[in-house]
Amino acid sequence: MIQDSGLHFAIDRSRKTPIFEQLCEMIRKLAHTGVLKKGTALPATRVLAEELDVSRSTVVSAYEQLVAEGYLQGRRGSGYTVCAIGAVELPHTNITDDTSKAEKVASLRPLTPGQPDMRLFPYRHWAKTVARVCRTNPEAMMTGAGSFGNDSLRQAIANHVREWRGLECSPQQIIVTAGATDALNICFRTLVNTGQAVGIEDPGYKPILRFVSSQGLTPVFLDIDQDGAKLPEKKVSPHIVVLTPSHQYPLGGVMSLQRRWEYIRWANTNHAWIIEDDYDSELRYSGRPIPAMASFDNLNRTIYIGSFSKVFSNTLRLGYLIVPHCLIAPIRQTMDNYGLKAGLMPQQALSEFIDSGDFYRHLRRVRKIYNERRKFLVDELSKNFSHFGSVQNHPAGMQLVFHLNNTLQDSEIAQRAKEAGIALEPLSESTMRNLGYNGFILGFCGYSQDEMSDALDKLHTVFSMVKKVRSDA
Ligand SMILES: Cc1ncc(COP(=O)(O)O)c(C=O)c1O
Incomplete structure (x- = not known):
């Protein structure tokens, strides 16, 4: 007792x-x-x-x-x-290494975007599935898969994208990768050579820009308007464009159907490729999921990237690429040349987790909880922060954007918030050029309402302090 x-x-x-x-x-x-x-x-x-x-x-x-x-x-x-x-x-552990402590603290700090709540992870069901695979089919965890990954998982992904993304494909077109980032790496290595141009959204996912630069590629920035990323100007001709049509990162909008078609036609005319980075599309909180762009591209110019990082676990490092038939051989060549291969160990278990329905039970559960957290954050920001700026409310994903009034500067507030233990991602830092975006990308999935409430109280103090200093100056 x-x-x-x-x-x-x-x-x-x-x-x-x-x-x-x-x-x-x-x-x-x-x-x-x-x-x-x-x-x-x-x-x-x-x-x-x-x-x-x-x-x-x-x-x-x-x-x-x-x-x-x-x-x-x-x-x-x-x-x-x-x-x-x-x-x-x-x-x-007795380890008192400061760096490991610092990493732990940094990763847990509210309101870091893109963090699923691993406290909600279905540990018991997952452990049972892994144990069953160990008992009944241990070879599947070590051997028996080609460079494209475990066959059962590829079949499960084919079923998943048909159901959730309206995307018909065969398992042969699917390559299991170490997350979306690895999938992008494989595409870049296969499709572009040093010096060639790559179109990327701006604002966008900063690691992609870094990646483009580190590979010696030339970035072509795509502005965002109400229809999504604008097409590249005629005078520049990227060989590939990386888009987030279902949920623009970080602003959150959905690319219009018309703009999607314009891209597909553009890619076809220019012999270019579209990479559809569909990193978090299962997390849509109202209406029906938006079909993937690849699902209606009958000209076969779109390469689809999905990830289990957001909806399942960001530490398992599993994602996938779905490519048109004509790219299967070149992609295989790249993977063999560079020895790129996702870890095999969890793949059979993940396929069984999906097939058994446990994956969808988890997905439904976290979607409900994340949506409550999202509504809570929107309400709190609208109630208590409206004199500092405004929140952009898209019912999807893992983060939302708060646009600051121009009297305040996001990087200054982020620095002070950091001292108060809150991780704010300044919107200005997700633009590659100086476009005047000023605000924050706020993650709402990884933190309970109490944790967010506590963080928002501290944040309010920081905002008020910075505002006061500004008006006194
Ligand atoms: C737009 C976008 N693309 C790709 C990724 C990377 O996903 P993964 O963790 O599967 O590599 C992220 C992660 O936050 C993202 O926000």
Whole structure:
């Protein structure tokens, strides 16, 4: 019994977090810190419900949630005990290396964009799937796949993109990669030579620019208007363009159908290629998913890139490329030449995770939670920050953009926010030229409402301080 172990749960009714969620948080924390050890019996649901003055169903729901997450085992009626949580436990280590500490802190800081909440990861189901593969098909984790990856996963991806992205393709056209970044690397190495031009969106995903420059390629910047990225001017002729049509990074808009067709025709006329970076399209919170551009490109100029980093895990490093038939041989050549290959170990397990429906259950769950967090952040910004700027609300993805009034400068605020423990990504830094964008890209997926609320309180102080200094000057 929990009382025997001297543990006390305290519900804070002034918090916005539901009681059910607070209970889950407390138990997770106690399990992580080792206070609740493997095998410890939790209080009976009726006892805990009475003690906390909450309904019994709230306690049952919290326990069942933690069973699903792999923290607890047992059933209503026969009691719940704590599991070994090796898979989710942070390593106990004596290492006091400052850099490793700094990395951990930096990656957890709110409101860093693009971070899924790994606390929501379905550890237990994933561990079960991995264990089953180890038992029944261990060879699949080590051997038996060509350079394009595990065949079952390629089939699962073909089914996934048909269902979710309206994209018909055969598994032969699919290459499993180490994330979207690796997929871009493979495309660049296959399709362009040093000195050739590559069209990239501006503002856009900064690592792509760095990548283009480091490969000795010439960037051609594509402005963004209400229809999405504008076509390159006639006098410059990129060999490839990298686009985010379903969810422009970072501004968040969707490329119009007309603009998509213009690009496909442009690519066909100029013998150019379109790389469709579809990095987070499963995370759309209203309406139906927008079909991928590659799904209606009957001229076969579009190469599709998908990633499991956002919807599943950014540390598994798995993504995929889907290429027109004519590019299969050249891509294979590049991969063989450079020894590029995604890690095989998790691929069979991921294919079974997708086929069993566990992947979609996880996706539905995180989408719901992320959408609540997104709405919360939009509401808070609209309520409390409207005198500093305005929020651009696109119901998709993992981040939203807050545009600052011109009296404030994003980089200055970001610097001060950093000192207060908040990671703000200045919008001005995601433009490759000086386009006058001034604001922040704010991630909402990786942080609970309480964590965001706390960060926003601190941020408000920072904003007010900078504004005051500005007006006093
Ligand atoms: C627009 C865009 N493309 C590509 C990536 C890289 O994805 P991955 O982690 O799969 O390499 C990101 C990651 O944030 C992104 O925002």
